Amino acid sequence: KAGVTQTPRYLIKTRGQQVTLSCSPISGHRSVSWYQQTPGQGLQFLFEYFSETQRNKGNFPGRFSGRQFSNSRSEMNVSTLELGDSALYLCASTSGGSGNTEAFFGQGTRLTVV
């Protein structure tokens, strides 16, 4: 069974640009969530999608958005990039049911904003 796949693995962008990151969950998993990891703030929750619906959202500005497609693949978009958006972006995949399901993470996308 393939794991969680994130693309691209690395990105370098300029301030003011926008970026789209992609996440393909484990086959059969319907929930995808996104996290930002920085040395200063640690791992912070961005948002979670299940069956194309956002069920929860973290405390990030509106420049951060996401969506999920009918095949459960998800994308997140960051517009008007700032230097502080440089981070490792991780997505997690679960079956999405309530209760006790394991969350599996991808290798992440390392975004550098210059």
Place this chain on the structure above:
Amino acid sequence: SQQGEEDPQALSIQEGENATMNCSYKTSINNLQWYRQNSGRGLVHLILIRSNEREKHSGRLRVTLDTSKKSSSLLITASRAADTASYFCATDAGGTYKYIFGTGTRLKVLA
């Protein structure tokens, strides 16, 4: 901040020794999960323990959970150099569809 705390922040031990790291959290939970991360790469899932469980084993890993104290511990026995990594706990924040991560413990195992 809802973020959990882990201690120690860093731990350095000799190969063959045991490593114990602790996690405290703030909200009620359905489960707690432990992850390993090597050098800023993805998170590798180690073990999930449910709120009604007190202890769980997986290979050289032993996890305990004390919901009354809102704390968990991860014990790695007979550590190896390959165990060198950062370890994080994550709680499900009571069914909110998000995980709250601890600050992590950086483990270094010396050969």
